[in-house]
Amino acid sequence: HWGYGKEDGPSAWHRQYPVAKGNRQSPIDIIPNEARRDSTLGPIFLKYDQCRSLNIANNGHSVVVEFDDSDDRSVVLGGPLDNPYRLKQFHFHWGGKGCEGSEHTVAGVGYASELHVVHWNAVKYKTYNDAAAAPDGLAVLGIFLELGDDHRWLHMITDALYMVKFKGSATDFKGFNPKCLLPSSLHYWTYLGSLTTPPLHESVTWIVLKEPIVVSEKQVSAAALNIIHKTFPTV
Numbered sequence: 451h452w453g454y455g456k457e458d459g460p461s462a463w464h465r466q467y468p469v470a471k472g473n474r475q476s477p478i479d480i481i482p483n484e485a486r487r488d489s490t491l492g493p494i495f496l497k498y499d500q501c502r503s504l505n506i507a508n509n510g511h512s513v514v515v516e517f518d519d520s521d522d523r524s525v526v527l528g529g530p531l532d533n534p535y536r537l538k539q540f541h542f543h544w545g546g547k548g549c550e551g552s553e554h555t556v557a558g559v560g561y562a563s564e565l566h567v568v569h570w571n572a573v574k575y576k577t578y579n580d581a582a583a584a585p586d587g588l589a590v591l592g593i594f595l596e597l598g599d600d601h602r603w604l605h606m607i608t609d610a611l612y613m614v615k616f617k618g619s620a621t622d623f624k625g626f627n628p629k630c631l632l633p634s635s636l637h638y639w640t641y642l643g644s645l646t647t648p649p650l651h652e653s654v655t656w657i658v659l660k661e662p663i664v665v666s667e668k669q670v671s672a673a674a675l676n677i678i679h680k681t682f683p684t685v
């Protein structure tokens with residue numbers, strides 16, 4: 451199975467997932483000075499007020515919070531998107547102790563961690579799985595986390611990590627609105643890319659926010675990271 455070790459990490463994924471050598475693979479290094487300003491792109495809108503979080507789960511690669519996507523109650527729209535995309539889940543890419551965990555970089559600089567809020571095109575596709583394999587199937591909002599003061603709401607996630615210590619475990623996680631994890635500005639870069647983990651489908655319209663949110667070292671601390679790393683042995 452794939453992982454992040456030497457033998458099974460990103461440089462080996464192409465053997466089982468040849469699309470890894472495709473022409474719209476993520477993550478990328480975003481170079482602001484080279485980013486083209488597209489005047490046809492308007493602002494993005496996040497309609498999360500009616501969102502219903504369901505559970506928090508450990509899928510062996512990340513801790514994922516899933517939402518009820520049975521209707522258009524919570525969507526992202528605008529920006530590069532031709533129609534609303536339904537909120538499905540969010541997850542984090544943490545670093546190890548003191549090492550950068552973000553997947554995207556900005557002019558070569560990584561961040562402590564990166565939050566991905568995954569939405570799918572329920573207007574064009576019947577299921578999330580179908581959308582996840584289609585070129586315009588997913589819209590993922592990327593939000594960088596940088597180290598500083600405590601984030602006043604992140605504890606709600608990190609406090610729940612011990613409940614999903616082991617791969618395959620899940621527990622109820624109701625009443626969480628990801629709006630509380632957004633920075634003040636929704637200014638963004640956007641590009642057509644892919645899932646950043648196998649199956650690496652080239653199905654993601656990436657919308658990466660320019661403004662990071664601030665979390666404390668303690669919050670992404672050994673506890674949270676060990677819980678995550680301890681349960682994700684690379685073998």
Ligand SMILES: C[C@]12CCc3c(ccc4cc(OS(N)(=O)=O)ccc34)[C@H]1CC[C@@H]2OS(N)(=O)=O
Nearest residue numbers: 566568578579582583590644645646647648649
């Ligand atoms: C393709 C799938 C649906 C979406 C999806 C998958 C795998 C890894 C993913 C990683 C992501 O993370 S990220 N960093 O945002 O790219 C985002 C979405 C992912 C599988 C899970 C079920 C579908 O699999 S399936 N039944 O074979 O179609």
Ligand SMILES: [Zn+2]
Nearest residue numbers: 541543566646
């Ligand atoms: Zn991700």
